[in-house]
Amino acid sequence: MKFTLIYPKWKKLRGQTEFHLPPHGPVVFAATLPRDVEITFIDENLETIDFNHQADCIGISMMLTNQVKRGWEIADEYRRRGMKVICGGIATMLHAEETSLHADAIFLGEAEGRMEQVLDDFRNNRLRKVYDYRTDFPPIASVGTARRDILKRQLYNYKGIQMVDLFHASRGCRFDCYPCCMSFVGGREFRPRPFEKVVEELTAIDNNRLYIVDNSLSQDRVWEKQLFREMIPLKKKWCCHPIEDHDEVLDLAAQAGAWFVYQAIFDTSDFIRNRVKRYHDFGIGVEGTILLGLDRHTEDHIRRLIDFLLEIELDLAEFTVLTPFPYTRAFADLQGEGRILSYNWNDYTCDKVVFQPKHMTPERLQQLYDEAWKIFYREKPQPYRMFELFKRVIDKEMADGSFQRQRRTRANRKFGQSEI
Amino acid sequence: MIEDLILKLKKEIIEELNVENMTPEEMDAEAPLFGEGLGLDSIDALELVVLLDKNYGIKIQASKEGPKIFRSVKTIAEYILEHQKK
Numbered sequence: 075m076k077f078t079l080i081y082p083k084w085k086k087l088r089g090q091t092e093f094h095l096p097p098h099g100p101v102v103f104a105a106t107l108p109r110d111v112e113i114t115f116i117d118e119n120l121e122t123i124d125f126n127h128q129a130d131c132i133g134i135s136m137m138l139t140n141q142v143k144r145g146w147e148i149a150d151e152y153r154r155r156g157m158k159v160i161c162g163g164i165a166t167m168l169h170a171e172e173t174s175l176h177a178d179a180i181f182l183g184e185a186e187g188r189m190e191q192v193l194d195d196f197r198n199n200r201l202r203k204v205y206d207y208r209t210d211f212p213p214i215a216s217v218g219t220a221r222r223d224i225l226k227r228q229l230y231n232y233k234g235i236q237m238v239d240l241f242h243a244s245r246g247c248r249f250d251c252y253p254c255c256m257s258f259v260g261g262r263e264f265r266p267r268p269f270e271k272v273v274e275e276l277t278a279i280d281n282n283r284l285y286i287v288d289n290s291l292s293q294d295r296v297w298e299k300q301l302f303r304e305m306i307p308l309k310k311k312w313c314c315h316p317i318e319d320h321d322e323v324l325d326l327a328a329q330a331g332a333w334f335v336y337q338a339i340f341d342t343s344d345f346i347r348n349r350v351k352r353y354h355d356f357g358i359g360v361e362g363t364i365l366l367g368l369d370r371h372t373e374d375h376i377r378r379l380i381d382f383l384l385e386i387e388l389d390l391a392e393f394t395v396l397t398p399f400p401y402t403r404a405f406a407d408l409q410g411e412g413r414i415l416s417y418n419w420n421d422y423t424c425d426k427v428v429f430q431p432k433h434m435t436p437e438r439l440q441q442l443y444d445e446a447w448k449i450f451y452r453e454k455p456q457p458y459r460m461f462e463l464f465k466r467v468i469d470k471e472m473a474d475g476s477f478q479r480q481r482r483t484r485a486n487r488k489f490g491q492s493e494i
Numbered sequence: 495m496i497e498d499l500i501l502k503l504k505k506e507i508i509e510e511l512n513v514e515n516m517t518p519e520e521m522d523a524e525a526p527l528f529g530e531g532l533g534l535d536s537i538d539a540l541e542l543v544v545l546l547d548k549n550y551g552i553k554i555q556a557s558k559e560g561p562k563i564f565r566s567v568k569t570i571a572e573y574i575l576e577h578q579k580k
Contacts, residue, residue, distance in 0.1 A: 091535070091536075232537065233535075233537045234537075235537055453561060454561045455526070455528040455529050455561070456528075456529070457528040457529065457534060457535045457536045457538075457539060458528055458536070458539060458560065458561055458564060460535075460536035461536040461537075461539035461540055462560070463536075464536055464537075464540060465540065465543070468540070
């Protein structure tokens with residue numbers, strides 16, 4: 075059976091340097107398909123879809139809200155040509171009703187152990203409109219090694235530098251942060267994968283640099299420490315979401331190759347100042363993710379926050395505007411108060427104001443957002459800060475002998491270009 | 495003296511960093527290296543560090559000084575001259 079899996083293109087943050095990471099959802103999903111299924115994967119961010127190609131079934135994997143409208147267009151086009159389309163992924167869960175208007179079937183939830191049945195239904199022409207496993211999580215031990223072999227790896231190589239591979243060691247999140255939909259998507263119960271599975275998968279990844287995409291590693295101290303102990307011999311270098319602020323945990327994380335952490339910076343408190351300092355004390359970089367537009371954010375507050383970021387010597391900053399994604403507390407509040415200004419999901423890029431802020435006009439918040447990028451990167455431009463962060467990982471690799479020099483023949487290549 | 499060094503640096507940058515469609519004469523020695531200006535990126539910065547080490551024996555650490563040195567071709571040349579005097 076020929077199964078074409080498509081990852082629709084989406085618009086990146088306009089203030090950020092362009093980069094393309096190999097997507098994780100599709101490769102995790104691909105691992106749930108029976109091995110006799112022949113998979114062709116197309117990442118539309120880097121490739122063009124040939125709608126005339128031969129396939130028995132089309133799968134569309136969508137992670138982000140601003141992917142869904144493009145995903146629906148792709149689904150419509152394939153269906154117009156008489157092909158069956160199944161949609162899945164986080165954004166399908168967030169936009170299930172609308173997506174079902176464009177697909178023969180939508181799959182909601184985690185796919186492990188379920189795809190044999192779905193494909194059997196497909197072969198026997200009895201595909202159900204909705205496969206709803208949203209609250210029925212499969213055993214976490216059934217999560218296998220992601221099928222990274224379906225990726226065209228050269229597409230994720232920039233000037234000879236292979237981008238990080240994505241990996242997850244757990245699902246679920248016990249936190250329920252205001253702008254985040256993960257408690258709806260993966261539940262609030264923390265579900266760690268067995269360590270032998272984690273190590274097996276990490277060992278199989280042909281890349282020394284990773285992005286551990288777990289919602290937060292700071293979920294369970296005993297687990298977190300053991301995870302890092304298991305990782306130390308592998309000599310991988312990685313970035314991730316928050317690590318717990320605890321001496322032994324941070325020390326083990328550094329030994330296990332923690333490169334930098336993607337940390338929410340939500341105020342100008344000593345708590346945040348100390349949090350960033352503690353990572354730095356252990357040689358771990360910090361990319362701050364700064365959300366602007368919360369109800370406590372006055373213009374003065376935002377200006378002070380930007381100054382604060384420079385003061386605490388963040389390595390990188392990624393600014394976003396509060397965006398009310400469905401099934402978040404932010405969405406419930408703003409919708410309840412009639413403050414959502416756009417339901418055009420293409421606008422949900424996190425760099426556009428789509429709601430009425432409490433203390434200013436949407437236009438003013440938009441201006442402050444654009445200024446934030448400029449002010450933060452005025453003295454040290456973004457490429458220079460990225461270089462510093464990059465040098466940090468190279469120094470770590472040099473120190474433990476895991477550094478591999480880039481292939482100079484690829485030095486002139488950009489993302490998405492075929493190999494010279 | 496500095497003019498000669500700037501010209502040499504320009505040639506090395508074009509060669510080592512594979513800067514396309516630009517001659518040394520077209521390269522503005524005072525233009526910012528990153529973003530608008532020469533448009534170098536983080537990988538280019540890394541290559542520059544290697545270049546300065548290899549060709550001039552200068553080791554640039556990622557520090558507060560770095561952005562000042564890497565502001566333009568001219569500032570790099572000034573840094574090299576100052577460093578070599580010591």
